[in-house]
Amino acid sequence: MPIRPLPPQLVNQIAAGEVVERPSSVVKELLENSLDAGARRVEIEVEEGGRRLIRVRDDGMSIPREELALALSRHATSKLSSLEELECIASLGFRGEALPSIASVSRLTLQSRTAADDTGWSVQGDGSDQCPEPAPVAHAVGTSVEVRDLFFNTPARRKFLRTETTEYRHLEDVVRRIALSRFSVELVLRRNQKPVLHLPAAHQLGEQERRLAELCGKPFLEQALHVEHEAAGLHIEGWIGLPTFSRSQPDLQYFFVNGRMVRDKLIAHAVRQAYQDVLYHGRHPAFVLYLSMDPAGVDVNAHPTKHEVRFRDSRLVHDFLFRSLHQVLAGVRPGAAGDFPPAGQPAAAPAAFASLSAQQPMPLRVREELAIYDRLHGSAVPERGTAPLPEHDPGVPPPLGYALAQLHGIYILAQNQEGLVLVDMHAAHERITYERLKAAQAGQGIRSQPLLVPVSLAVSRREADLAEQHREELAALGVELDRQGPETLVVRQVPSLLIRGDAEALVRDLLADLEGQGSTTRLQEAMNEVLSTMACHGSVRANRQLELAEMNALLRDMERTERSGQCNHGRPTWVGVGLEELDRLFLRGR
DSSP: OOOOOOOHHHHHHHHHHHHOSSHHHHHHHHHHHHHHTTOSEEEEEEEGGGTSEEEEEEOSSOOOHHHHHHHTSTTOOSSOOSHHHHTTOOSSOOOTTHHHHHHHTSEEEEEEEOTTOSSEEEEEEOSSSOOOOOEEEOOOSEEEEEEESTTTTOHHHHTTOOOHHHHHHHHHHHHHHHHHHOTTSEEEEEETTEEEEEEOOOOSHHHHHHHHHHHHOHHHHHTEEEEEEEETTEEEEEEEEOGGGOBSSSOSEEEEETTEEOOOHHHHHHHHHHTTTTSOTTOBOOEEEEEEOOGGGEEOOSSTTSOSOEETTHHHHHHHHHHHHHHHHHTOSTTSTTOSSOTTSOOSOHHHHHTTTTSOOOOOOOOOOTHHHHHHHGGGSOOTTTSOOOOOOTTSOOTTOEEEEEETTTEEEEEOSSEEEEEEHHHHHHHHHHHHHHHHHHHHOOOEEEEEEEEEEEOOHHHHHHHHHTHHHHHHTTOEEEEEETTEEEEEEEEGGGTTSOHHHHHHHHHHHHHHHSSOOHHHHHHHHHHHHHHHHTSOOTTOOOOHHHHHHHHHHHHHSTTTTBOTTSOBSEEEEEHHHHHHHTTTTO
């Protein structure tokens, strides 16, 4: 078959295959065009899940009459003019074929009116290279795009669409993501001529949090920490859910880079690492985060839909995100900023704890001698029955208050300024012990131990090169590797805590991390698991009767310890019940 040029209509339909997967894809392209045009208000109307009608109207920068037809031609854009601009894209979209591609698989009408004109102008597109003549039309200042009968001329594409409900759900999710990306823009969504969403512009933090609650749910906002940090030309802001607000699926995770919603493996790994020490195994964190950086430092044209990006300095971005979020989560303790859970509020909300009900119970059946607690705390614990409560400013009660009693040998009941506090004594002490073990290890450095019999393993040349390149870095983590051939490594030394582990599997995992991310935290994670097990066995158990002084010592330690809001497995260590909630329970004041 001879080589020949394709007809323009077919070229546009092929291009449409890259950007127009379903009605939600059309909405994404049109909304991003509206935002790039500086719109302050955008209205979206859809019928039959977007298959019958998608109409997007905005009040942004209008298109002059003489440029309307050009807007429907291939590779025409107002957003790029040079290669330099391509390499530092600041707009959400620039693909010149978006509108003609959509027009090639639908009946598209583009209307616009500038402030200088008395009337609007309208053109209709069919995906060809012919420039239609604009016709006058009544239209407010701004632009509207109407897409009817999507895939009417490509039946094969149309039959792959799902039900109206499913397509609308995808479409609404796009609108929600756009709404989260631009708080300053008012958005209105109508479905089958009925209003669904009306989100006023939100400029202040309180207004933004109201929009956040409507789009992500009030429970998320009630159990989220606000984050803001800047360093090395990077700025992160947003909200991260508390560890106990974890999800069974990664369905409440929104990350924006320079206002663009992205899904990126490097970002996902950095966030997951930040939660590694506080999240229950198999659960997923919830977050809405915004990363701002120099557009020249990120390539947004790595994927046709621009959902994936590439960072020029991926190591810097990864470390910045990890450290910023890790620091915020480390501060989750009673009395700290972002107090968890806030006493006096229904922190033990059913939604927060229903997700934990199916998790494995804590091993709370072992009786231990009272000396364990004294030995671990030393002089921090007063002698039984003799010492007074810890010194504290009488005018400022401590966040967890003072102990009143012990319930079933498991829970400590305390009273603070807001009401009642319930503490799981084993979970709390496990976290305290774990953090002390980690601090001790960090202070002493990583102790390594030679293998009695060095382990030889065959690797690829690429892996051997990585091992040689990162030899000093791995040695600092307690792993000593030698290269004995183009594709052979010898493991001679590993961290003392991991001496009983599988050295070969550990090294292969380390090399996989280095190849995929340029760094590894696997060694620290593995050692933390050992320390966590040690902390579990060294913590007070159920059915241990504690004196009031010992209970109060534990409460004070919780207030001083990072991450003490949850145990090593991500479960809450304490909850608060305020006086107002207690009054409601007992119908007081009615």
